[in-house]
Amino acid sequence: MRPSSSATGCGGLATGVARRMKRLGGWWVNVQEESMATKMRVGAIGAGAMLSALIMLSQVGCEAAMERVVRAQATAPASIDASDGALHVVLCGTGSPLADADRAAACTAVLAGGHFFIIDAGPGSWENLQLWRLPIDGVSGVLLTHFHSDHIGELGEVMTQSWVASGRAEPLPVFGPPGVSEVVDGFNRAYAFDRVYRRAHHTPEFMPERGGLAVAHDFAMPAPGEATTVFDADGLRIMAFAVDHAPVQPAVGYRIEFGGRSVVVSGDTTRSSSLVKNAQGADLLIHEALSFELMGRVSRIVTEAGRPRLGKLAGDVLDYHTSPAQAKEIADEAGVELLVLTHNVPPLRNALIERFFVQGVDMDGVVIGDDGLHFTLPADSQTIEQASF
Known part of the structure; x- marks a missing residue:
């Protein structure tokens, strides 16, 4: 039977989406949609999986639920507070x-x-x-x-994705024994075009040039x-x-x-x-x-x-x-x-x-x-x- 756009149909699909998200893992956030008696648990998942879930929800008339999911993701705190004294x-x-x-x-x-x-x-x-x-x-x-x-x-992804997430202005420090300078230089070179593309697309204001680099600190x-x-x-x-x-x-x-x-x-x-x-x-x-x-x-x-x-x-x-x-x-x-x-x-x-x-x-x-x-x-x-x- 084709799911309806009613609250019941939306809720059933939402439950299925929630199960899929659960399999993907993540830090869970409870989202309660007032128009349906169901609770979604949405993980901090990758953009592709999130987009798929949102499309599924919107196709059956669940725009409100979709917006709640996005809002919850945007406002959910980090899973660990690095300043909590522990x-x-x-x-x-x-x-x-x-x-x-x-x-x-x-x-x-x-x-x-x-x-x-x-x-x-x-x-x-x-x-x-x-x-x-x-x-x-x-x-x-x-x-x-x-x-x-x-x-x-994965060092290149740590450099790049943390830059994307933070918009930092200075290079990421990488500490290591002698030889770390050559390793860091290699990753900086390998990701050079990526940095150019991201600055051109998002503008240097949001992607400061030096922030995409790493800097070696050898000891x-x-x-x-x-x-x-x-x-x-x-x-x-x-x-x-x-x-x-x-x-x-x-x-x-x-x-x-x-x-x-x-x-x-x-x-x-x-x-x-x-x-x-x-x-x-x-x-x-x-x-x-x-x-x-x-x-x-x-x-x-x-x-x-x-x-x-x-x-x-x-x-x-x-x-x-x-x-x-x-x-x-x-x-x-x-x-x-x-x-x-x-x-x-x-x-x-x-x-x-x-x-x-x-x-x-x-x-x-x-x-x-x-x-x-x-x-x-x-x-x-x-x-x-x-x-x-």
Whole structure:
């Protein structure tokens, strides 16, 4: 039966649209249309999906509902207030270079003291930040741990989309070890035409020329076990320390401190004494994890299947990553309150693989990271609040 333009028909379609939006994920806003007894939950979704929903609604005479949806989206606040006095951590990418429908590549967002930093920008991570309605118009900077593609692949979108959202007048700061200048220069060059197009279309008044650029802030590699401060303002302090991801050099992790709380992000590394030292007493350790057992099997099976090159590549990764068991040992040795496993390899596509992934690991104080996990650390407290987008 063709839907009518009555309140009942509009409500039924609206419910279907709401279900579609829910599948897309996002930060939900309740919208009550007075002319129909239904409540829509609308996510902060991409422009294309929103446009499709609005067209569907308008076609059945739901113009009022359409306008309410647009108004709600335009006025809804960011999902996290970076100035609320707490230290916030969001996992915006817990995957790896291997394709994973449920996880973007490496990315961790940190919000505190009115600042919003993104640690690594792996493919797919920026879309997550938009969908979850983080304050993308207030990105303070990006911190890179190293220059593997799965850690920098989304940097151009972070630069460009945060410029579009904010209209900032100055370049986006990108912090990293030696080599970050070449990486930033490459992205600036690659997006040069895009910046020209956007300024021509929207005018320089709304798209200031320098705002579309990134500017590199490189720091000297600290001695093993030591740390160097790369940002210190408004009570938020970020320090970098060396880790062992050889032959990938340089490679660093970061320690973030705010309001008497601390978070450590390992970056990619083997078991590292430098990381243990710099993670001492941290409330939260976000540590990479790769199952040697599972990837060893993958290497063998792929080789036996007649694909020796891929088998070798799968086997090679075993020597510069950390197993879940080793990550737990590091957390225990450093006296960490909560260990969160990220950069999970292989992709954890079902419960069986996940069980093998952490087999033999004492899971007390351990969380397997998923995209969308949000940790809130209130100042001067021992509480770690956990939620999910």
